Amino acid sequence: MLSEVRSFARTESVQVRRHEPASYGHLLGLLRSDKARSIRGAGLSYCLASAADGVDCISTGAFNRVLEFDRERRLIRVEPGLAIGDLVSVVCASGLWFPVLPGYPSITIGGCVAMNVHGKTQHNVGNFAEHVESLVLLHPDHGELHCSTTSHADLFDLTLGGFGLTGYIAEVTLRLQPLAGTAVRRVAHRVRSLDDAVATMDDLATKTDALYSWNDFNRPGASFGAGLVYAEYFVDGEEPEPEPARSMPTLPGWLPRRSAYSAVTMPLINRVYEVRDRLRPTRIGGVVQTAFPIAGNEIYFHLYGGRGFYEYQWIVPRPSLAVAIARLREAVAATRATITLGSLKLFAGSQSLLRFDGDGVCITLDAVDHPATAALFARLDRLVIEHGGVVNIAKDSRLSADVVARVFPEYRDFRSRLRDFDPHRRFDTSLRRRIDV
Amino acid sequence: MSESRRRSSGRAVVLGASSGVGRAAASRLARDGWSTVLSSRGARDLEAMSADLEARYGGLHETAPIDLLADDDALGAYAGHVTSDGLDVAIITAGAIDADDDGLTDWSTIDRLTTANYTAVIKIAGRFLAHFEQQGCGTLVLFSSIAAAAPRSRNVAYAAAKSALASWATSQQHRLADTEIEVQVYSLGYVDTPMTAGQKLLFPKAKPEFVADRVVQNLGTSHRRGYLPKWWAPIVGTIRALPWTIYKRLRF
Ligand SMILES: Cc1cc2nc3c(=O)[nH]c(=O)nc-3n(C[C@H](O)[C@H](O)[C@H](O)COP(=O)(O)OP(=O)(O)OC[C@H]3O[C@@H](n4cnc5c(N)ncnc54)[C@H](O)[C@@H]3O)c2cc1C
Ligand SMILES: NC(=O)c1ccc[n+]([C@@H]2O[C@H](COP(=O)([O-])OP(=O)(O)OC[C@H]3O[C@@H](n4cnc5c(N)ncnc54)[C@H](OP(=O)(O)O)[C@@H]3O)[C@@H](O)[C@H]2O)c1
Numbered sequence: 174m175l176s177e178v179r180s181f182a183r184t185e186s187v188q189v190r191r192h193e194p195a196s197y198g199h200l201l202g203l204l205r206s207d208k209a210r211s212i213r214g215a216g217l218s219y220c221l222a223s224a225a226d227g228v229d230c231i232s233t234g235a236f237n238r239v240l241e242f243d244r245e246r247r248l249i250r251v252e253p254g255l256a257i258g259d260l261v262s263v264v265c266a267s268g269l270w271f272p273v274l275p276g277y278p279s280i281t282i283g284g285c286v287a288m289n290v291h292g293k294t295q296h297n298v299g300n301f302a303e304h305v306e307s308l309v310l311l312h313p314d315h316g317e318l319h320c321s322t323t324s325h326a327d328l329f330d331l332t333l334g335g336f337g338l339t340g341y342i343a344e345v346t347l348r349l350q351p352l353a354g355t356a357v358r359r360v361a362h363r364v365r366s367l368d369d370a371v372a373t374m375d376d377l378a379t380k381t382d383a384l385y386s387w388n389d390f391n392r393p394g395a396s397f398g399a400g401l402v403y404a405e406y407f408v409d410g411e412e413p414e415p416e417p418a419r420s421m422p423t424l425p426g427w428l429p430r431r432s433a434y435s436a437v438t439m440p441l442i443n444r445v446y447e448v449r450d451r452l453r454p455t456r457i458g459g460v461v462q463t464a465f466p467i468a469g470n471e472i473y474f475h476l477y478g479g480r481g482f483y484e485y486q487w488i489v490p491r492p493s494l495a496v497a498i499a500r501l502r503e504a505v506a507a508t509r510a511t512i513t514l515g516s517l518k519l520f521a522g523s524q525s526l527l528r529f530d531g532d533g534v535c536i537t538l539d540a541v542d543h544p545a546t547a548a549l550f551a552r553l554d555r556l557v558i559e560h561g562g563v564v565n566i567a568k569d570s571r572l573s574a575d576v577v578a579r580v581f582p583e584y585r586d587f588r589s590r591l592r593d594f595d596p597h598r599r600f601d602t603s604l605r606r607r608i609d610v
Numbered sequence: 611m612s613e614s615r616r617r618s619s620g621r622a623v624v625l626g627a628s629s630g631v632g633r634a635a636a637s638r639l640a641r642d643g644w645s646t647v648l649s650s651r652g653a654r655d656l657e658a659m660s661a662d663l664e665a666r667y668g669g670l671h672e673t674a675p676i677d678l679l680a681d682d683d684a685l686g687a688y689a690g691h692v693t694s695d696g697l698d699v700a701i702i703t704a705g706a707i708d709a710d711d712d713g714l715t716d717w718s719t720i721d722r723l724t725t726a727n728y729t730a731v732i733k734i735a736g737r738f739l740a741h742f743e744q745q746g747c748g749t750l751v752l753f754s755s756i757a758a759a760a761p762r763s764r765n766v767a768y769a770a771a772k773s774a775l776a777s778w779a780t781s782q783q784h785r786l787a788d789t790e791i792e793v794q795v796y797s798l799g800y801v802d803t804p805m806t807a808g809q810k811l812l813f814p815k816a817k818p819e820f821v822a823d824r825v826v827q828n829l830g831t832s833h834r835r836g837y838l839p840k841w842w843a844p845i846v847g848t849i850r851a852l853p854w855t856i857y858k859r860l861r862f
Contacts, residue, residue, distance in 0.1 A: 174808060195629040195804040197654040235629070235804075238662035249665075252658065263666055 178216070178224040181474075183424075183481025184542060184570045185221040185603060189228060195235040203231055204311050204341055209601040212337045214254065214281030217421060218288065219484050220570035221603035222336060228601045231341070233283050239263055240344060247349040248306060253283030253342045258418030258468075260347075261461050270352040270460075272298040278418035278465045283342045288567040289334030289528045291535075293383035293405070296519035300530050302333035303522075304348050312340035313599050331590055334528040336566070338591055338600045338610070353382065356410025357463040359403055361454040364388075367398025367498050367517075371534055374519055377404045387450075388515035389443045390505055390538060391436075397502045398515060401450055410457055419468045422475075430479035432541040434513045473514075480542040482513065485553050486565035488520050488533045493560035500556050501536070510549040514539035526587045527577070527610070529565040537568075547571070554580075566608060574609035584610075618830055623647040623692050625676070625734065626703030628655035630803030631753070634822035635701050640667040642826065647692050649674045650704060678704055678730035679722060685730060689737035699829060700738040701751040702731055705772075707805060713766040720767045727771035732778050739782060739791065747790035749829055752779050754797045756842055760849045762862060776835075783834055794828060795835045796821075799842035812862050813845070 175188040189211075194200040203210065213223035213232050224230045233254035241250040244267050251260065258278020261271055275290040284290070285301045286308065298304070307321035310332060318340070320329035332339045362377075364370040370386045377384055383405035388398040434442070467473070474482075489497045505512060516537040524531035538553075540546040550569075554576045557564055563580055566572060578584045588610045598605075622639050626632030627648035636646050640663040648656045648663075648671060656673035663671040676688040692700075706726040708719055735750055742748025757765045758772035779795035786793060800806055802815035816839045824838055837843045849860065 176808075191808070193804065193807050196652045197658075198652050236658075238658045239665035240658055240661045242665040 178213070178221070178230060180219060180221040180481075180570055181217050181421075182219040182483060182570055183477070183479065184483065187221065187224050187226045187603060189224050189226070189230045191230045191232065193232045193234060200231070200236070200341075201311070203229070204313055207313065207597075207599075209598055211600065211602045212253075212283065212287075212341055214284035214287075215256065215277075215279045215421070217277060217280050217284065218604075219568045220566075220607075222288070222567060223284075223602060225601050225603045225606060233281060236343075237281075241346075242267070244269065247351075248346055249349060250344055250346040251282055253281060253286070253345060255282050256280065256418035257282065257285060258461065258465060261464060262416070262418070264349055265352055265460060268352050269349040271304065271347060272350055273301045273304055274464045276465060276467045277421065278461075278468050279420045282345050282347075283337070286333060286342055286345055287335060287337040289530070290567070291518070291520070291529065293385045293518060295535070296378055296384070296521040299522050300334075300528065302528070305333060306346040306348050308332065308342055308346065309344035310340040311343050312595070314595070314597065315340070317343070327590070328594065331526070331587070331594065334526060334530075335591070336527075336604055336610075337602065338605055339594060340600060352407075352460070354407025354409055355460065356408050356457055357382070357460050358406045358408045359456050359458065359463060360406075361450045362402040362404065363400075363451060363454075364402050365399050366396055367502075368495075370398055370400065370402055370517055371494065371498075373402045374517060374534075377402070378519055381405060382407050384519060386517040387446070388517060389447070390501075390512035390515035391439055391443065393506065397505070398498070400515070401447065402517075405463060407460070408457065411459075419465075422471055424475060424479070432478040432480065432482070433476040434511060434541050436509070436511050439511050439513065477513075477541060482539055482541055483546055483550060483571065484565075484568045485538045485540075485550055486529065486535060486568050487553065487557055488524075488529065488531045488535045488562045490531070490533045490561045493562070494534055497536075497556060497560050500560075501553070504549055504552040504556070508545050508549040508552065510540050510543070510545040512538050512540050524563055524582075526583050527566055527581050527608075529563060529567065531563055533562055566604070572608065574607065577608045619643040620698035621645045621647070621696055622699035622701065623649060623674070623697060623738075624701045624703065625649040626701075626705065627659055628652055630703065630805060631798070631801060631818045631821050631825075632701070632703035633659065634818040635703065635825055636671075637663065637666075638819070638822045638826045639699075640669055640671060643667075643669065644699075645670045645672075647672045647674050647697075649676050649688075649692070651675060651677045676734075678726045678734075680730075682733065685733050686737065689734050689741075693738065693741040696745075697738065697741055697748065699749045699751070700735065701825065702735060703753050704731070705753065705768075705805075707765055707768050711765050711767050713763060715767070723767040724771045727768055728774045728778075731775060735778075739786070739793070742791045743786075743789070749792040749794065750782075751825060751829075752776075752793070752795045754779075754795055756797055756799050756837070756846055759797055759846045760862075762860065780835070792832065792834075794825075794833055796825065796838045797836070797842070797846075798838055799845075813842075 179186040210229045236252035237254035256279045274292040310318045381404040386402045388400040518535040624636040627636040628650040653675045660671040754772040754776040757769040761769040782793045800815040
């Protein structure tokens with residue numbers, strides 16, 4: 174029986190045969206077949222990264238266990254379906270912490286490895302890959318492979334940010350850090366423009382435990398990107414009882430296709446949001462709760478309606494930043510796109526393969542599915558090609574193979590290494606087909 | 611009720627621990643501080659479960675793999691092994707269905723379903739009861755199904771085996787009525803587990819955690835039988851009260 178799988182942003186969908194193995198016996202049987210398959214974690218990638226037409230879709234849902242927890246050596250070995258929120262709950266109880274946390278608690282470890290995700294502290298701790306000690310990969314043609322920097326190092330490298338195309342990630346060993354506090358204090362700093370936001374973040378960069386911003390990209394002129402910079406600090410306080418990681422609520426069937434976000438409603442929504450946080454700029458919360466600010470605010474995604482939305486993420490290299498911000502402001506004004514969310518994070522590191530990594534400032538824009546958005550994002554593609562930096566493939570369901578090839582210097586290297594390892598495409602997804610790797 | 615009957619931690623075996631209701635029950639027991647023995651066929655699944663429970667909740671969680679389709683000697687050895695270090699509670703969720711179980715299927719499928727859902731279960735359960743009798747207390751929990759209470763032309767051998775299991779449980783309750791030994795049997799409605807994966811069903815599926823919580827909460831009580839979720843009782847009652855001319859047309 175076929176059933177529908179949708180991308181999280183709801184702009185792509187396919188009918189596929191879904192498998193939900195609950196035992197290793199069943200899983201290994203599915204992985205033995207010659208048929209192409211895709212692996213699906215929580216399905217929270219904005220693009221269709223875990224399914225494709227004509228490809229069986231295997232869920233990791235039942236494989237969500239901690240296999241080994243070495244508190245002394247600060248290592249934890251887990252199955253790929255473990256939710257990142259559950260991981261932090263487990264390690265926090267032992268006074269430990271995992272520093273790379275994407276925005277939603279039910280995102281799985283397998284999904285984090287495959288997309289090499291980042292958190293709110295990227296400039297201090299890097300991406301997910303930098304905290305993976307080793308992993309176990311299962312592949313019908315290669316068997317069970319234990320990968321690390323010292324064993325199958327090339328495959329290890331390809332799998333970290335390899336979009337789930339190198340095989341089934343069966344186990345991941347992660348390096349942990351000591352927990353620096355039992356609660357988190359979050360302070361919201363008001364900023365009057367995008368340049369001001371960057372300056373404020375640069376100033377706070379070395380003093381905070383997490384740092385990100387919310388920016389209003391619909392404001393014209395000098396106040397373009399005005400908003401709030403959030404700085405988080407570990408403090409001592411009361412951590413509430415750990416709860417199972419919250420799952421993304423499914424969209425109610427009665428939801429209209431039209432979005433509630435428009436040029437009329439957005440200024441009002443943004444103003445309410447900003448005033449709310451300006452009135453109470455300092456909050457203290459539990460470490461797990463504060464790590465996932467979107468949990469509990471899922472209505473933000475539901476208000477896009479049935480047609481869904483698009484997200485653009487670009488790490489702008491420092492030397493191009495001033496001109497890129499100016500060109501971005503022009504592009505938003507010229508296309509009259511309504512930006513539903515703008516945000517910044519600081520990035521530090523070196524970019525390789527197709528990973529969303531590098532030195533610079535990460536600019537995020539969300540927008541409704543609308544011709545103005547398509548026009549804006551096409552302009553942004555040209556800006557990225559012109560000014561350098563990379564885009565986030567996991568987040569953008571419309572990026573073409575041509576743009577990806579021009580943006581990522583190691584595109585061809587990734588493509589040929591993947592094809593050498595999996596020439597029969599035992600693992601396949603819509604994302605792979607679109608970016609042609 | 612005596613102290614031993616009101617026990618809220620100790621050593622419990624969950625046969626069927628790798629999936630669905632059994633997995634949820636084992637987690638709930640571990641969270642409440644029980645030591646567990648985790649059983650089903652797949653050793654690798656059980657090892658993963660055991661490691662996970664230990665990491666999350668501490669305590670001792672052993673694995674004891676068993677195939678219900680194994681011969682009598684293996685079933686006996688298994689029960690002996692599980693009871694050898696003492697046992698306070700036995701929860702047997704293991705069971706199986708088959709898409710071909712339509713009343714016309716081959717004998718080997720019928721044999722397999724009858725064994726996995728009834729004969730092997732009572733062979734092991736009987737040995738656990740013998741252990742409880744020797745020790746003077748203990749709780750045995752078994753699982754029947756709404757399929758047994760309102761049989762239809764699907765899951766034919768399964769429903770018959772579950773019916774037999776419920777009957778066996780009632781007989782044991784009667785036999786052990788004046789002892790400190792509890793035999794509890796639940797008729798489950800639809801539960802969201804691999805057993806019902808991909809099936810389009812007329813009524814909503816309960817979460818396995820919901821079922822497991824009720825089962826574990828009832829461990830210290832004199833609860834004997836019932837539907838889980840409870841709202842299945844009036845539904846099954848209504849279906850059973852229907853005249854045959856209507857019942858035979860139902861597709862549920
Ligand atoms: C609300 C929200 C906030 C987010 N915040 C961030 C953020 O802050 N930073 C960030 O970087 N990203 C963020 N993301 C994106 C998200 O982290 C990634 O898309 C992530 O990959 C999703 O993981 P998933 O478990 O949902 O996996 P899926 O979306 O189901 O799959 C993602 C990829 O992982 C592969 N995969 C999963 N498991 C395995 C496995 N066992 N073996 C092989 N391949 C596997 C899939 O094939 C697919 O290619 C966010 C997403 C949402 C919805
Ligand atoms: N789910 C429902 O809607 C529903 C409805 C009514 C009644 N029930 C009953 O409730 C109980 C629990 O169901 P569930 O949904 O949790 O089932 P499930 O998710 O399918 O789990 C069944 C368990 O039984 C084990 N098992 C199966 N065959 C076995 C064998 N031959 N030997 C040893 N172990 C075996 C399985 O492990 P391995 O495969 O690893 O051995 C697994 O741990 C069952 O008795 C079922 O009949 C369920």
